[in-house]
Amino acid sequence: MWTYRGRQSATSVVTNSSRRLARGNRPPATPWRRYYASNGINGSEQPVNSHWLRNSLGVAGAGTAAFLAYDYATSNRTPAESPLEKVADLSQSVEDLGSQFVQQKRSLKSPGVFVWGNNAYRVADPNSKESVVKTPRNFTYFEGQVLRDLKIGEESGAAITANGDLVQWGKGYSEQDFKPAKTLTGKNLTSLCTSTDRILALSSDGKVYSLPVAKEDQVSGRKPKEGSWVPFWSGTAGVSYRLLQPSLKLGERVTALSSGLDHALLLTSSGRVFSVASSTENYPSFGQLGVPGLTWATRPKGPVDTLHEVTELKGSKIVQIAAGDYHSLALDKDGNVFAFGDNSFGQLGMTFNPGSPFRDIPTQVPIKKLYRGPWLAKATRVAAGGANSFFTVDAQRTLAPREDPTTVRDLGRITADTWTCGRGIWGALGNGKWTHVQDALIKVKTLSGLFEYDERANSLSPIRIRDISVGTTHVSAVMDNKTHVDAAPTTSLDETNDWGFDALWWGGNENHQLGTGRRSNLSKPSYINAPPEGDDQQEARLQIMPRHKGKVDRKTVSMEQRVECGRHISAIYSTP
Known part of the structure; x- marks a missing residue:
């Protein structure tokens, strides 16, 4: 096909x-060239023989x-196909195709973690004294492992292993021994998020653990008492932590976490959102908690990390949350997006007002107003990081008033677009411009309006974004393109008609976090190369492997790859 x-x-x-x-099965076409030449050194014209002409x-x-x-x-x-046959410069097509399979074979050998970017705090490579890691590098501690979750900051990193234990590393964790070490264990953790100096981790039974990042604080802090499966036996936890307990209904549980520098959001199974102060250094002061009038002076009595329900969202069932440094996003089941917090760079998608630079009340982002005419717009994903926000939108072609449905060829067709707002001085908006403040949603054209033709279904289908990770100054998007030639589901990638998901990167590159090997920023989504392996120096375009089966400790495990963008650092890891 x-x-x-x-x-x-x-x-x-x-x-x-x-x-x-x-x-x-066509050979590369040789581009037409037009030559202009003159007879004579000084370029003067000479008579031309008409028979020869x-x-x-x-x-x-x-x-x-x-x-x-x-x-x-x-x-x-x-x-x-014919309208799209005119492509620019096909001279490298065959070579690029071969490089895809080279990178695919490398990824299939064994799961693991690749990290690159800022290494001043030994996060990208604890075994190296280099200040930066310029291109994706294998993280030896996690070689052959799958991780449930991974978060990387400028000063420390944290991961959850396959059996649910928390692992931390970096100078932010320990100045003396910054290599990976297990900290919170035996809790069957599933996901985590990090703020300035604390980690929030969610367990499989819905419990939320809050613990300090620094090893010194974990050891010296108050350790709670823990029960045991042995009757009448209890002990003390190995590290200091607190349990965050929102006021839940019967059968309700926390299902997702997301955090900024000073705050975190919790999403429950019933679609409710709770916010909490997640830093011991600063109390959230930009309205990112979503509670009108809440400040350090007006906070209720009790612990600083008391959970607050975002009651302004009660009328909507929220299905996804996202937090930037100082702002918050929430997506409901109907495709509506609500934003609150800092708007100094327009990251809420609303007009910046110097007199009121933030909003402490969740306000609906005008997604539906982005499309004029017969289009029904619905947001499908939100993502945030630093001072940027991203929204993926499905726009469906509908009938206009008095329009004859028999004359509309694309009726019902869905176009998948990506919109953004916020700080673009490093190119993080992905629109090819370097903008300080972008307070109106703008389309990322490189990631919008993409289609692929499926001959099995005999129709065009939109290429959506499968995942998007937003760091402090840079962003990565993984496209949800078909990974098999006949669009059939597979669990093996050892055939030549399989490939990976397309991954693109853009934004700030001051610490080589884009993995290009150079320091220049990118204002448009671009591909990067996978690292060479051993004696194989062939360049291969980096792709993200879809779900497949691989070997972990001599066991066959179903896994896939994910991308994580942090504070001036990036990573790709395998997850079950």
Whole structure:
């Protein structure tokens, strides 16, 4: 089967031309060139023999006719493909296609973690004294392991192992021994988030643990008493932590966490949102808790990390939460987005007001107003980090008033777009511009309006974003493109008609967190290369492996890869 990918615009080109070329079984086309030459050193014109000119034109015409006949006989074009056949520079297509399989084979050998970026605090590579790691590097401690979750900051890193234990490393964790070490164990943890100086971890039974990042505080702090499965036996926890207990209904439990520098959001199974101060250094003061009038002076009596329900969201069932440094986002089941917190860079998607730089009441982001005419817009994902926000939107073509449905060819078709707002001085907006304040939602054109043709279904389907991770100054998006030539589900990637998800990177690169090997920032989403392995120096485009089966401790485990962008640092890890 032959598949292509292209944007909705007729003037855009397909970025992944290598796959189209291979599946069409066509040789790379030699680009036409027009030469301008002059006879004589000084470029003066010379008379031209008319017979020679007629003969040359005749030969050229015959050659052109032969070329067109050959191209028509060997092209195998379909009507849906022809508008997108004009692609720029196919000279590297075959080589790029081969490099995809090289990187795929490397990823299939063993699961693990690749980290790159700032290493001043020994987070990217605890065994190296380098200040930065320029390209993706294997993290030896996690070699051959799958992780339930991974978060990396500038000063420390934290991960949850396959059996639910918390592992920490970096100088932010320990100045003396900054190599990975297990801290909170035996809790069957599933996910985590980190703030300035604390870690929040969610267990499989819905409990939320809050513990300090620093090893010294974990050891010297108050350790709670813990029960045991042995009757009449109890003990003391190995590290200091607190249990955060929101006021839940019968059968309700916490299902997701997200944190900024000073605050965190908790999402429950019933769609309610709770916020909490998650730093011991600063109390949230930019409205990011979503509680009107709440400040350090007006906080209720009790612990500083008391949980507050965001009551302004009670009328909506929230299905996803996201937190930037000082702002918060919430997506409900109907595709509406609510934002609150700091708006100094327009990260709430609302007009910046110097007299009131933040909002402490959740306010609906005008997603539906982005489309004029017969379009029904619905947000499908939110992501936040630093002072930036991202929204993925499905826009469905509907009927306009007095419009005849028999004349509308794209009725019901869904176009998947990505919108953003916030600080773009490092290029994190991904729109090709360097903007200080972007307080109106703007489309990331490189990630919007993409389609792929599925001959099994005989139709075009939108290419959505599978995952997006937003760091302090940089961003990565993983595309949800088909990873098998006939779009059939597979659990093995050892065949030549399988490949990975496309991954793109952009934004700040001051600490080499984009993995390009250079320090220059990128204002548009771009591909990067996978690291060479051993004696194999062939460059391979980095892709994210979809779910497949691999070996972990001699056991066959189903796993996939994920991307994590942190504070001037990036990582890719395998997760079950």
